[in-house]
Amino acid sequence: MKTLKLLTISVLLSVLLTNCKNEPSADDLRLETADKQLKANLKMYTSTWDEIINKRKIDLINDTNFDHNITLVSNPKNIVGIKEFKAYYQNYLTGFSHVTFTITDVFGQGDKIVKHWNFKGQHTGDFFGIPATGKEVNIDGVTLVKMKNGKIAQEQDFMDNLEFMQQLGMIPK
Secondary structure (H helix, E strand, O other): OHHHHHHHHHHHHHHHHHHOOOOOOHHHHHHHHHHHHHHHHHHHHHHHHHHHHHOOOHHHOOOOOEEEEEEEOOOOOOEEOHHHHHHHHHHHHHHEEEEEEEEEEEEEEOOEEEEEEEEEEEEOOOEOOEOOOOOEEEEEEEEEEEEEOOEEEEEEEEEOHHHHHHHOOOOOO
């Protein structure tokens, strides 16, 4: 009787193990692929902006890293296209020296990234038509990002512009 019970348990286990597949579902595979893409996007995004600002490699704003229709959501008008986007950020490299750009935190979901950053520098050159003041700036901000096919497709920056202008000496505190 004991042998029959062991045989029955053995057969049941064999049937269960044969029918039990260790293959991931389509949803599991989709999530794994999305997670890998997000990690790749985050790595590319942070290293690209570190190189552009801290190492002053403005030419990294190109069609390898950015969608050809890159859009900076801005007021009164969006900045669209690599050439215009590059010209906009050139103002930061022309206007400031001794720059330190730090990504404090970055995270995302799907094709969206949120970047919390800090920008420090000395205003030693023309910055969007504002002549050099020699003043130091230290400003925090957040950027909302959309990626497309592993490239940066859209950005929208948020920072305290009043504080920024006060630090530049353009507006009294």
